[in-house]
Amino acid sequence: xxxxxxxxxxxxxxxxxxxxxxxxxxxxxxxxxxxxxxxxxxxxxxxxxxxxxxxxxxxxxxxxxxxxxxxxxxxxxxxxxxxxxxxxxxxxxxxxxxxxxxxxxxxxxxxxxxxxxxxxxxxxxxxxxxxxxxxxxxxxxxxxxxxxxxxxxxxxxxxxxxxxxxxxxxxxxxxxxxxxxxxxxxxxxxxxxxxxxxxxxxxxxxxxxxxxxxxxxxxxxxxxxxxxxxxxxxxxxxxxxxxxxxxxxxxxxxxxxxxxxxxxxxxxxxxx
DNA sequence: AGTGCGACCCGAACGC
DNA sequence: TGCGTTCGGGTCGCAC
Numbered sequence: 001x002x003x004x005x006x007x008x009x010x011x012x013x014x015x016x017x018x019x020x021x022x023x024x025x026x027x028x029x030x031x032x033x034x035x036x037x038x039x040x041x042x043x044x045x046x047x048x049x050x051x052x053x054x055x056x057x058x059x060x061x062x063x064x065x066x067x068x069x070x071x072x073x074x075x076x077x078x079x080x081x082x083x084x085x086x087x088x089x090x091x092x093x094x095x096x097x098x099x100x101x102x103x104x105x106x107x108x109x110x111x112x113x114x115x116x117x118x119x120x121x122x123x124x125x126x127x128x129x130x131x132x133x134x135x136x137x138x139x140x141x142x143x144x145x146x147x148x149x150x151x152x153x154x155x156x157x158x159x160x161x162x163x164x165x166x167x168x169x170x171x172x173x174x175x176x177x178x179x180x181x182x183x184x185x186x187x188x189x190x191x192x193x194x195x196x197x198x199x200x201x202x203x204x205x206x207x208x209x210x211x212x213x214x215x216x217x218x219x220x221x222x223x224x225x226x227x228x229x230x231x232x233x234x235x236x237x238x239x240x241x242x243x244x245x246x247x248x249x250x251x252x253x254x255x256x257x258x259x260x261x262x263x264x265x266x267x268x269x270x271x272x
Numbered sequence: 273a274g275t276g277c278g279a280c281c282c283g284a285a286c287g288c
Numbered sequence: 289t290g291c292g293t294t295c296g297g298g299t300c301g302c303a304c
Binding site: 058072113164173 | 295296297298299
């Protein structure tokens, strides 16, 4: 699933449902999801409680008493809240049971998601967190910052936007949308962008992501974020998944190409 | 260092 | 209907 808008939606939804409830049981059904020690995972979680849920880039960060549980949903990870009495469904890999008779269940069809338990003081030293670039919605993200990150890079700008070390929070869908809104061709060499073009990416990126967050993210195919929340940003997509359809600005046909192995949709006429 | 590609997984969509 | 193929809202690791 996750791009930043979806992860933020999950965070906001879960915060209302699971904070400060005592954890009484943990079932690990598919253990490769957990990158840290599996025994410790259970031991630390049981009798603990979630005090808060934070986010850094696409990482969800569940705050326990002395630890953080880092969770990355990758392509299709979802969280559901269910009655503990309900049978474990297919693709539910981690089940965290609370004292009030409800479960937080991690569901991941493709098993790409990852979880990792760390001590609180280790957060800033944790590689996954530490290497994240400034967030697309961070007030401190400036065109000079982006210009410097892209400097000398020969890779296509689309690929550079997907690398979370440059800017964090954009994924394949929104990268296409941001480049379209900024009138920049996805194949342009990242290092060739002007400061003004960097400013456009930031301005349009913020606008798009904030709107997507307000709409609960994007639902493509049957993806619904946790708890059956369905995003509605897909109604606003201008180029992504629109191959063969007319460009909403000039009417030319939207093209689909591969960039860095990922499907990329754009308008040749509007994006030079 | 930079780039390209397979791997991780599974199901849905697509082509015949 | 059935069957094989392709592809994907992400990221890492390995080979050049």
